[in-house]
Amino acid sequence: MSRLYDTIVIGAGWSGIVAARDLSKAGHSVLILEARDRIGGRARTYTDGMHVPVDLGCSFVHGYKEGNPARDIAKEFGVKTNVCQLTERQVWRSSKPEPPSVEHKLVANLGAARSSAQALAQSASPPPSPLTPLSEALFSQQSPLFADIQDKELAVSFARSLEVPLGVVLEKASLRWDGWENNFAGSDAAPEGGFQRFLEKIVDESKKDGVEVRLGEAVKKVEKSQEGVKILTAKDGEYTAKTVICTIPLGVLKTNAKTLFEPPLPTRRLETIAGTHVGVLEKLVLAYPSAWWPDAAKASPYIHLPSETRQSEAKDAKSVFRQNTFILASFAAPVLPQQHPTVLFYISETPALALEKFSAEEVATAGHEFLVERFAVGSAPKPTGHVLTNWRTDPLALGATTTPSIVGEGRSPLDFVELGKPLWGGSLGFAGEHTDANHRGSVAGAVVSGAREAERVAKYLNKLKET
Numbered sequence: 001m002s003r004l005y006d007t008i009v010i011g012a013g014w015s016g017i018v019a020a021r022d023l024s025k026a027g028h029s030v031l032i033l034e035a036r037d038r039i040g041g042r043a044r045t046y047t048d049g050m051h052v053p054v055d056l057g058c059s060f061v062h063g064y065k066e067g068n069p070a071r072d073i074a075k076e077f078g079v080k081t082n083v084c085q086l087t088e089r090q091v092w093r094s095s096k097p098e099p100p101s102v103e104h105k106l107v108a109n110l111g112a113a114r115s116s117a118q119a120l121a122q123s124a125s126p127p128p129s130p131l132t133p134l135s136e137a138l139f140s141q142q143s144p145l146f147a148d149i150q151d152k153e154l155a156v157s158f159a160r161s162l163e164v165p166l167g168v169v170l171e172k173a174s175l176r177w178d179g180w181e182n183n184f185a186g187s188d189a190a191p192e193g194g195f196q197r198f199l200e201k202i203v204d205e206s207k208k209d210g211v212e213v214r215l216g217e218a219v220k221k222v223e224k225s226q227e228g229v230k231i232l233t234a235k236d237g238e239y240t241a242k243t244v245i246c247t248i249p250l251g252v253l254k255t256n257a258k259t260l261f262e263p264p265l266p267t268r269r270l271e272t273i274a275g276t277h278v279g280v281l282e283k284l285v286l287a288y289p290s291a292w293w294p295d296a297a298k299a300s301p302y303i304h305l306p307s308e309t310r311q312s313e314a315k316d317a318k319s320v321f322r323q324n325t326f327i328l329a330s331f332a333a334p335v336l337p338q339q340h341p342t343v344l345f346y347i348s349e350t351p352a353l354a355l356e357k358f359s360a361e362e363v364a365t366a367g368h369e370f371l372v373e374r375f376a377v378g379s380a381p382k383p384t385g386h387v388l389t390n391w392r393t394d395p396l397a398l399g400a401t402t403t404p405s406i407v408g409e410g411r412s413p414l415d416f417v418e419l420g421k422p423l424w425g426g427s428l429g430f431a432g433e434h435t436d437a438n439h440r441g442s443v444a445g446a447v448v449s450g451a452r453e454a455e456r457v458a459k460y461l462n463k464l465k466e467t
């Protein structure tokens, strides 16, 4: 007979690790079961061929000075963090940058258009239909996006840079709920050594307090039992606990929620899992022997706008770069204390899907050639290292993060509350970025949800002890 744990946590990402740490600190026995052979989930730090470790999932603590709870955790575990400095942003759609006056105008107009869309969502009576996309307000005739800009196409393609943080095309994001969330924002900070190391540190310390971790244990069944919960894994492991906290990402739940739980999840929960959306965001990192691109010592990011009309089927990977909007971060600029000749493309939904039919090698080569062409430098050293993420097809993520509420009848931020509600009288809990309405899609959402579930489960366990 296996040991009866107070709690089994499924998943060793931010939410699972925070939940496990809090519960063990409160004196409860905890086992973490993680399907991957590493800690971190969507916190993944890459080193092969890189000058310094580069984060392929989360890379910033957003709202660092504005109260993000990850800041206190960094302090507690002695993880050094550096606040990002603002550097010069440049906008490129040909072989020379747009003049600063145009860049300022584009930024100001997009800010005004977003504020105007959010004011409409908040104050219009009747409110916008749940079927109205954000694009309809941003791209309307009267939108502040186009104020004093002759070239509407330029403004529209610049607005598409919003699709990077949203994880979804503007035509799918709901106007009605835009700006509803109250997430941490303002200053950004990055942990030295990367996010995965940060989490490994928490796990190492938590193990000293008794938290057990089994890697390579994919949970395939969660059953309600007499003791509380029985868990079966793909390797025929069988574990029992009084409670379980499931942090399996929403993208994965979309494929297995119907069969994972016994008794099955209620219909309303299954409908919410099916009706919410997981977004796309990929990263392409190119490490170079030297920083050869223009203004490398001072500029980042470079917003690259399309120079060609988008084709439904791009003929090669380089065309995808020419036909879409990309945010290119440069680590050669003094954003963080340590500069190095590396660039990182943030790849939003449309180009990410178009690039999927090419190999990582082809995409890296195309990204490099595109930059040489766009920056018109004639020649440039070849990258000495590269990496392309595949969060959308990674079977343990199946997407980057949840997106804001999407267009659709009945969809609202309440969906994320529903995804976090406990079941089975409290013995089955849910955490993860997708379960926190205000902070979904972020490290903060994962941390807040892990802490929330740990607190709830601790109360539940204490009650069990009393009876």
Ligand SMILES: Cc1cc2nc3c(=O)[nH]c(=O)nc-3n(C[C@H](O)[C@H](O)[C@H](O)COP(=O)(O)OP(=O)(O)OC[C@H]3O[C@@H](n4cnc5c(N)ncnc54)[C@H](O)[C@@H]3O)c2cc1C
Binding pocket: 010, 011, 012, 013, 014, 015, 016, 033, 034, 035, 036, 039, 040, 041, 042, 043, 056, 057, 058, 059, 060, 061, 062, 217, 218, 219, 220, 247, 248, 249, 252, 281, 282, 283, 391, 396, 397, 399, 400, 401, 431, 432, 433, 434, 440, 441, 442, 443, 444, 445, 446
């Ligand atoms: C490209 C990208 C960039 C991002 N940038 C930022 C950023 O700069 N700032 C920010 O705040 N957020 C960012 N995020 C979001 C942030 O990374 C996530 O919100 C957060 O890491 C999610 O943590 P989680 O614990 O909810 O999920 P995860 O980290 O995904 O953890 C869930 C764990 O469950 C495991 N699992 C799945 N199925 C099973 C199973 N059957 N059995 C056992 N284990 C299982 C998974 O392997 C995983 O380890 C980014 C995300 C991506 C993808």
